[in-house]
Amino acid sequence: MRHLIYAAALIATPAVAGVEEAVNDYILPHLAAFTEAAEVLDDAAQESCEAEGLVGPYNAAFDGWMAVADVRLGPSEQGALSLSFWPDKRGFTERTLADLISNKDPVVEDQAAFEEISIAARGFFALERMLYDSQFNDYAEGDYACTLVRALTRDVVDQATALQAQWNDFAPLLLDPGSAGNTTYLDEAEAQRAIYTQILSALEFTKDTRLGRPLGEVARARPTRAEAWRSGRSLTQSVLATEAAVGLAEALADWELPETRAALDAVREQAETITDPSFQNIGDLMKRLDVEILQQKIDAVENAVEVEVGTRYGITPGFNSSDGD
Amino acid sequence: MKNASGRSAGPPFFVSDWNHSKFPITLLGHSLTYPTKSISYSAKHQNYEVTKGTDMMKRATLTAAGLILGTVPAFAATKGEVLTTYADIAHAGYEDSLTTAQALNDAVEALIASPSEDTLAAARAAWVAAREPYQQTEVYRFGNPIVDDWEGKVNAWPLDEGLIDYVDESYGGATDENPFAAVNVIANPQLTIAGQEVDASSITPELIADTLNEADGIESNVARGYHAIEFLLWGQDLNGTDAGAGDRPYSDFAQGDDCTNGNCDRRVDYLEASMDLLISDLEEMVAAWGQGGEAREAVMANEDAGIIAILTGMGSLSYGEQAGERMRLGLMLNDPEEEHDCFSDNTHRSHYNDGLGVQNVYLGSYTRVDGTVVEGPSLSDLVAEANADLDAEMKEKLDTTMTAMTAISDAAENGMAVDQMLAPGNEEGEKLMMDAIDGLIDQTATIERIVADLGLEAIEFEGSDSLDNPNAVFQ
Numbered sequence: 001m002r003h004l005i006y007a008a009a010l011i012a013t014p015a016v017a018g019v020e021e022a023v024n025d026y027i028l029p030h031l032a033a034f035t036e037a038a039e040v041l042d043d044a045a046q047e048s049c050e051a052e053g054l055v056g057p058y059n060a061a062f063d064g065w066m067a068v069a070d071v072r073l074g075p076s077e078q079g080a081l082s083l084s085f086w087p088d089k090r091g092f093t094e095r096t097l098a099d100l101i102s103n104k105d106p107v108v109e110d111q112a113a114f115e116e117i118s119i120a121a122r123g124f125f126a127l128e129r130m131l132y133d134s135q136f137n138d139y140a141e142g143d144y145a146c147t148l149v150r151a152l153t154r155d156v157v158d159q160a161t162a163l164q165a166q167w168n169d170f171a172p173l174l175l176d177p178g179s180a181g182n183t184t185y186l187d188e189a190e191a192q193r194a195i196y197t198q199i200l201s202a203l204e205f206t207k208d209t210r211l212g213r214p215l216g217e218v219a220r221a222r223p224t225r226a227e228a229w230r231s232g233r234s235l236t237q238s239v240l241a242t243e244a245a246v247g248l249a250e251a252l253a254d255w256e257l258p259e260t261r262a263a264l265d266a267v268r269e270q271a272e273t274i275t276d277p278s279f280q281n282i283g284d285l286m287k288r289l290d291v292e293i294l295q296q297k298i299d300a301v302e303n304a305v306e307v308e309v310g311t312r313y314g315i316t317p318g319f320n321s322s323d324g325d
Numbered sequence: 326m327k328n329a330s331g332r333s334a335g336p337p338f339f340v341s342d343w344n345h346s347k348f349p350i351t352l353l354g355h356s357l358t359y360p361t362k363s364i365s366y367s368a369k370h371q372n373y374e375v376t377k378g379t380d381m382m383k384r385a386t387l388t389a390a391g392l393i394l395g396t397v398p399a400f401a402a403t404k405g406e407v408l409t410t411y412a413d414i415a416h417a418g419y420e421d422s423l424t425t426a427q428a429l430n431d432a433v434e435a436l437i438a439s440p441s442e443d444t445l446a447a448a449r450a451a452w453v454a455a456r457e458p459y460q461q462t463e464v465y466r467f468g469n470p471i472v473d474d475w476e477g478k479v480n481a482w483p484l485d486e487g488l489i490d491y492v493d494e495s496y497g498g499a500t501d502e503n504p505f506a507a508v509n510v511i512a513n514p515q516l517t518i519a520g521q522e523v524d525a526s527s528i529t530p531e532l533i534a535d536t537l538n539e540a541d542g543i544e545s546n547v548a549r550g551y552h553a554i555e556f557l558l559w560g561q562d563l564n565g566t567d568a569g570a571g572d573r574p575y576s577d578f579a580q581g582d583d584c585t586n587g588n589c590d591r592r593v594d595y596l597e598a599s600m601d602l603l604i605s606d607l608e609e610m611v612a613a614w615g616q617g618g619e620a621r622e623a624v625m626a627n628e629d630a631g632i633i634a635i636l637t638g639m640g641s642l643s644y645g646e647q648a649g650e651r652m653r654l655g656l657m658l659n660d661p662e663e664e665h666d667c668f669s670d671n672t673h674r675s676h677y678n679d680g681l682g683v684q685n686v687y688l689g690s691y692t693r694v695d696g697t698v699v700e701g702p703s704l705s706d707l708v709a710e711a712n713a714d715l716d717a718e719m720k721e722k723l724d725t726t727m728t729a730m731t732a733i734s735d736a737a738e739n740g741m742a743v744d745q746m747l748a749p750g751n752e753e754g755e756k757l758m759m760d761a762i763d764g765l766i767d768q769t770a771t772i773e774r775i776v777a778d779l780g781l782e783a784i785e786f787e788g789s790d791s792l793d794n795p796n797a798v799f800q
Contacts, residue, residue, distance in 0.1 A: 077766075078653065078657070081653075081654070081657055082657065085657075085658075089502060089544065089545065090483065090485075090500070090502065090545060091500045091502055092658055092660065095497075116749050116750065117659070117749065118657070118658045118659045118660065118749075119657040119658060120658055120660075184770070186774070189777070190773075190774075193773070193777075216542065217542060220541075220542055224502075225502070318640075318769075318773040318776075319640040319641060319643075319644045319645065319769050319772070319773060320644075320645065321644065321645050321649045322645055322649075
C-alpha cells in the first residue's frame with residue numbers, strides 16, 4: 001500500500017494560482033455537462049424503460065460522470081459514493097437489488113424515500129446490473145424492474161443537480177481561502193493541495209484498484225473484479241479517469257505540462273492494444289501483460305504530474321479517502 | 326455488557342472524578358481554552374486521575390497556563406524524545422493487548438471446561454476488555470509497515486463468517502467474490518478450496534493460518550483474529566438494525582449429548598487454535614516495539630521519517646479508514662454487518678478507542694489497563710514549540726472528536742447500538758455518527774497543517790545536518 005509521501009521539500013509557495021481555473025474551468029463545467037447527460041438518460045428511461053434502448057444514454061451519462069468521479073472533495077466526498085459505489089467487495093449491489101425486486105418494495109414510487117436506500121442500490125453500478133446483467137435485465141414495461149430503472153435514472157438526475165448546487169456553495173471556500181469564516185482552507189496553498197491531492201489519488205486509484213483488483217496475482221487473475229465489466233466499460237473507466245486527472249492538472253498548473261501530456265498519450269496508445277475492454281481475458285498471460293503495461297503508463301502520468309505540478313508549486317499531497325484498507 | 330466490560334479507562338469514571346475538581350486551577354485553564362462541552366473527557370484528564378503527585382499538578386498547571394497564553398510549550402521536546410514516547414506507548418499498548426488476550430484465553434478455557442451461561446458471559450466480557458487496549462493501537466497501523474503487514478492476522482474485517490461455522494439460512498451461500506463464503510470448516514473435515522483438497526480433520530493453528538485465512542486470496546475469508554473469536558463467542562447477530570447482538574448458546578461448546586448445532590468438539594478446537602494464534606501474534610508485536618525491536622528501530626532510524634509515520638498513522642486512520650470505510654460507508658449502505666464488531670455489538674467501543682488512540686499519540690500519553698500512565702515528550706509539545714496556535718487547534722479538534730465518540734459510546738450503552746444507528750430513517754443515530762465523522766475529517770485537515778508546518782522545519786534541519794555537512798550525523 002502506498003502512503004503519503006512527505007519527503008519532498010515544502011518550499012515557500014509562490015502566489016498561488018490555478019485553483020480558480022481548476023474550479024471554474026474544469027470542475028463546475030464538467031458537473032454541469034454531467035447533469036445534462038443524466039437528464040438525457042432519464043428522459044429516455046421515462047419514455048421507455050427497456051434495457052436495450054438505454055445502453056447509449058447510460059454510457060454517455062457514465063462518461064460524463066467519469067470527468068468528475070474522482071474529485072472526492074467537499075460535497076463530492078459523500079456525493080460520489082451514492083453515484084458510483086465501487087468496489088463492492090461483499091456483493092451488496094446484487095443483494096440489495098434482488099431484495100427490492102423480490103419484495104416489490106414500494107420505495108421506487110417515491111423519489112424522496114429512494115434517496116434514503118442503501119447506496120449499493122443507487123447510481124451507475126445499480127443501473128449497470130439492471131441494464132446488462134441477465135439476472136436483472138429481462139423486464140418489460142409494467143414490471144416492477146421497469147419502475148425501478150426509472151427511479152434509478154431519476155435519482156441520478158436528482159443527485160447530479162444536487163451536487164452541482166452544493167458545489168456552487170462549496171466553490172467559494174476553495175476560491176477564497178483564508179477569508180473570514182473560511183476554516184476549511186486557511187490559505188491558497190491549502191486550496192491548491194486539496195485539488196492536487198484529488199489528481200494524485202485518482203491516478204493511484206486507477207492504477208491500484210481499477211486495474212490492480214482484476215489483475216490480482218499472476219497465477220490468479222480476477223476478471224470479475226474489474227470495474228463495470230458487465231457493461232464492457234472497464235478499460236474506458238481507466239482511460240477516462242486518467243484523462244480527467246490530467247485535465248484537472250492542466251487547469252491547476254499555470255503552464256504547459258508536456259511530459260504529462262506525453263504520458264497521457266502513451267496511456268491512450270497502450271489502451272488501443274487491449275482487445276477486451278472488460279478485461280475478461282486477462283487469465284491469458286499475454287493479455288494480462290497488456291493491462292500491466294497500461295498500469296505502468298498510468299504510473300508514468302502520476303510521476304509526470306508530481307514533477308510538473310507538485311514540485312514546481314512546492315506542494316505534496318494530503319490525505320485521501322482511500323488511505324484506509 | 327456495561328458492567329462486564331472490565332475497562333479501566335472508560336469515560337464515566339473520569340468524568341465524575343474530574344468534575345469533583347481535584348485541580349481547580351487546571352480546570353480553569355481548560356475551561357478558558359476549550360468550549361465547555363469538550364471538557365467532558367479527554368485523554369489528558371486520565372493523567373490527572375492516576376498521577377496525583379505534586380509534580381504532575383505543577384505540570385498540569387503549567388500546561389494549562391501554556392494553553393491560556395498560547396505561547397509556552399509544556400516541554401522542550403526533541404524529535405528523538407517524541408519518537409521514544411511514541412514507541413513506548415506502542416509497546417505498552419501491545420503489552421496490554423497481550424495480557425488482556427491471555428485473560429481472555431483463561432476465560433475461554435473455563436468456558437470449554439464447563440460451558441454455562443456464566444462462563445460464556447465471562448468469556449464475552451473478557452473479549453470486550455481485550456478490545457479496549459487493542460483498538461487504541463490501531464493508530465500505529467498506517468504509518469508503520471511492520472504493523473500494517475501484521476495487523477490483518479489479528480483484526481481483519483469484515484468477514485464471511487460462514488467459512489468458519491454454521492450460519493442462518495438468510496446468510497446465503499457462495500458469492501461472486503467468495504466461493505467459500507459458506508464452507509463451514511467446523512462441520513466439514515474435508516474441503517475443496519480453489520481446486521485443492523484440504524484435510525481439515527484436525528483443526529490446528531497451522532490449518533487456520535496457512536490454509537483457511539484469506540483462502541484463495543480472498544480478503545473476507547478471515548479465519549483468525551479478534552473477529553473470528555468474536556463470531557465463535559457470540560454467533561451471528563440476526564437482529565438486523567433492531568436491538569440485540571449475536572446469541573450463540575453456551576451449549577455450542579458442550580460435549581456429548583448436550584452439544585447444540587453439532588460438531589462442538591471441532592468448535593472448541595477452532596476456538597482454542599484461534600486463541601493460540603492471537604496470543605502468538607500479539608507476542609510478536611510486543612517484541613517488535615520493545616528495546617531493539619524492529620518496529621521501534623524502524624521508527625527511530627530517521628527522526629523526520631518517524632514523525633511523518635506518527636502523522637500518517639493519525640491521518641490515515643482518522644480519514645480514509647475510520648471516517649470513510651468504517652463509519653460513513655456503513656451509514657450509507659444501511660447494512661448492520663457494516664459495523665466493526667457486528668457479532669458483539671461492541672462497535673461503539675472500537676470507534677471510541679480508535680479515536681482515543683489518535684489522541685494518545687498526539688498528546689504522548691496512554692493510560693494502561695492497570696491505570697498507570699505511559700507518557701513523555703509528545704508531538705503536541707513539538708508542534709507547540711513551532712506554532713502554539715496550531716497545537717491548540719489540534720487539541721481542540723481531537724477533543725471535539727472524542728466528545729462525539731463519547732456520545733456514540735454512551736448512546737450504545739444506553740440501548741442504541743451502532744447497528745441500530747445505521748438503520749434507514751434513524752435520524753438521531755445518523756447525527757451521532759455524522760458528528761464523529763465530521764470531527765475525524767476536520768481533525769485530518771489540521772494533521773495536514775501540522776505536516777506542512779513541521780515539514781519546513783524538518784527540511785531545514787535535515788539539510789544542514791546530513792546534506793550540507795555529512796559528518797554532522799556522526800557527531
